Amino acid sequence: MAIQSRIAIVTGGNKGIGLAIVKNLALQYPSSPLRSGPLTIYLTARSAERGNxxxxxxxxxxxxQKAKVLSRDGGDSEIKFRELDISSEESIKKFGxxxxxxHxxxxxxxxxxxxxxLDGFNLDVVKQTLHTNYHGTLLVSQTLLPLIRPGGRLVNIASxxxxxxxxxxxxxxxxLSAADTSIDACTAxxxxxxxxxAxxxxxxxxxTSAAYAASKAGEIAFSKVLAREWEGKGVLVNACCPGYVKTDMTKGNGAKSVDEGARTPVMLALAELNGxxxxxxxSEKEIKW
Incomplete structure (x- = not known):
């Protein structure tokens, strides 16, 4: 196979699990079957200040530094910041x-x-949560999937x-019916x-009276639809739960470290998945939804 540079993108990469995913992509790329030339990782975030x-x-x-995996230390990987707000259609379009x-x-x-x-539960919380977690993630997926080369991966962090x-x-x-049918059925x-x-x-x-839970169930459902749509083009789409991780989102109450939370997403991004x-x-295993 011809040597070519690889490109990875991590949304929400400025802290917590996202930051750990960027770090572990760089650490694990040298031993990945996807390795082929240098790797550029785009760490994206809403804030340029926090992202940089x-x-x-x-x-x-x-x-x-110890592993010497960054390009400035003679390694394969280079990490760059790029602004992306997944709650903004304009930002997603511009990024795409x-x-x-x-590339x-x-x-x-x-x-x-x-x-x-978000804290609390009411109609406004539901609309905001679905707008970002469901519709935003779906639009990013649909925008970037056509750009992913055969053999590539799309990983959706669910829960x-x-x-x-x-x-x-x-x-x-x-x-289950929506996941077996179409994106429109999931959105409905x-x-x-x-x-x-309402x-x-x-x-x-x-x-359940939980906006976050519903948004993540919807994300898992549309991931299954996208997986069918893109599998024939050589792109593997999967969803995963990183576990109960100690982050701002869990208010520091998680049981796992961010590096532990990054294990399954990074595995799905870089490891041999046998299709x-x-x-x-x-926990690095496929489970029943």
């Missing part, structure tokens, strides 16, 4: 245009880590909060959740 600061943090990271222009021969890995978890065991049997069936289910919350009958209809796609993964 995160890159500087990684450049001085002891583990990266940049990637297509800058016209394609990219290799996208890890959709960006997301929000056990989106596990179907949290819903009524009817809602479980609806999710998110619209139903919003309408049921009517004050989400519990009666079999939902597995459309799965929901946790």
């Amino acid at each position: 600061a995160a890159v500087e943090t990684l450049l001085s990271d002891p583990a990266l 245009e940049f990637v297509e222009k800058e 016209s021969d394609g990219i290799d890995v996208v890890v959709n880590n960006a997301g929000i978890a 056990m909060a989106g596990h179907l065991s949290k819903y009524s049997k009817d809602i479980q069936k609806s999710f 289910l998110m619209d139903k959740f919003t309408a049921d919350v 009517a004050g009958k989400e519990k009666e209809e079999g939902w 597995k796609a459309g799965g929901f993964w946790q």
Whole structure:
């Protein structure tokens, strides 16, 4: 196989699990079957100030320095910042245009880590959460998937909060049916959740009163649809739960470190998967959704 540079993108990469994913992509790329020439990792974030600061943090990271995996130390990987707000269609469009222009021969890995978890539960929280976690992640996926070369990966960071065991049997069936049908069917289910919350009958209809959980269930569902659509083109799409990680999102209450939380996403991005796609993964294993 001809030597070519590899391109990876991590959304929400300025802190927590996202930052750890960027770091561990650089650490594990040298032993990855995807290795072929230098790797450029785009750490994306909404804030240029925080994003650039995160890159500087990684450049001085002891583990990266010791392993000598960064290009400035003679290694394969270079980490760059690029602004991306997944709650903004304009930002996603602008980022997609940049990637297509800058890397016209394609990219290799996208890890959709960006997301929000708001306090409380009401219609406004539901709309904001779905707008970012569901619609934003979906639009990033649909924007970047056409740019991923055969053999590439798209990894969506979901959560056990989106596990179907949290819903009524009817809602479980609806999710499974949507995942087997189309993106439109998945989106219609998110619209139903919003309408049921607006009517004050989400519990009666079999939902949980948790916007984040519903958004992540929707993300797992559309990941399965995308996996079918792109598997024939040689791109593997999977969703995963990083585990209960000690981050700002869990208010520091997690049981795992950020590096432990990065293990499954990085495995899905770089390891030999033997063609597995459309799965929901946790602790480096595919689990039943």
